[in-house]
Amino acid sequence: MTSDRNDVPLRSTARDALKIVIVGGFGVGKTTMVGAVSEIRPLSTEEIMTRAGVGIDDPSAVADKNATTVAFDFGRITLNDEKVLYLFGAPGQQRFWFLWDQLFGGSLGAVVLVDTRRLADSFYAIDRLEHHGTPFIVAVNRFPGPAPDAPPARAAPSLARVRAALDLPPGVPLVECDARLRPSCKSVLIDLVQHLTSLHFPETTP
């Protein structure tokens, strides 16, 4: 990680940006994954939410003293002279629903990042993606050892058990990764793009 990684500008020919969203609960490794593959240091930005649920383009919401903001982070990968891929880390909790249209609208697809010690954190995101019609894969970020608050000596569950616990349809790929490692994150993204490609050919999808 070089110190000037943050300042790499886009190519002047860049004209076609794409989005992939990495969604999951707090602490599941979203920022770590974005940082592992991004050509810039992950940037953080924020969007305004209001308690009244006012549309975010309504400036009265901006001045509303009840407004709060939610932060999300992102990175990018230059694909070629014209195309650049942005990766957004999105909080998966229900109270951030207002961000979802902005993040998922027009995205290629999503990676649901899960920590097997807190599987329930991903239920809402999976449910929401299915209803949204956003194609996704699920990646298990393997943390060593039990969570600090978990019962002792519980072995990490197999992928088959994770699939059953998440009630994942058979067509949704489930993979493992280490969010800290670029090759691992790269292969998760490739798995997603291959899944999206295979969805064009439903008769050949296993």
Add this chain to the structure above:
Amino acid sequence: MNPRDVGREDPDRLFIVTGGRADTDGPVLDLVSLIVGGGAAPPGTPSEQAGVLARCRDFPVSVAELSAHLDLPVSVVKIVLRDLAREGRVTVRPPVSAPPRDQLPDLETLRQVLVGLHDL
């Protein structure tokens, strides 16, 4: 991810940025619309507009990056950008390969993404 209280932060500034208008005309902007600037900001340009213009003068910049660099919420940056676009001071390169709702990304786009990822 800590929701913070905008009101406690700097409500007056945010209100000034938006001018308190229901400002929805102008180009449709996505988080990853790429913004290309024209030239330097003339004297007297409001500071948020000047900040945007300085950031996109030499290279395209996404709406999300402008928001992060200028430390302004995305919806506020969009309002500033719509003003600048209407005045012809920035141009917008929309995400033309983004799939419409309920449609898959096209195969040629997926192929290019795959090639780009393999090169990573």
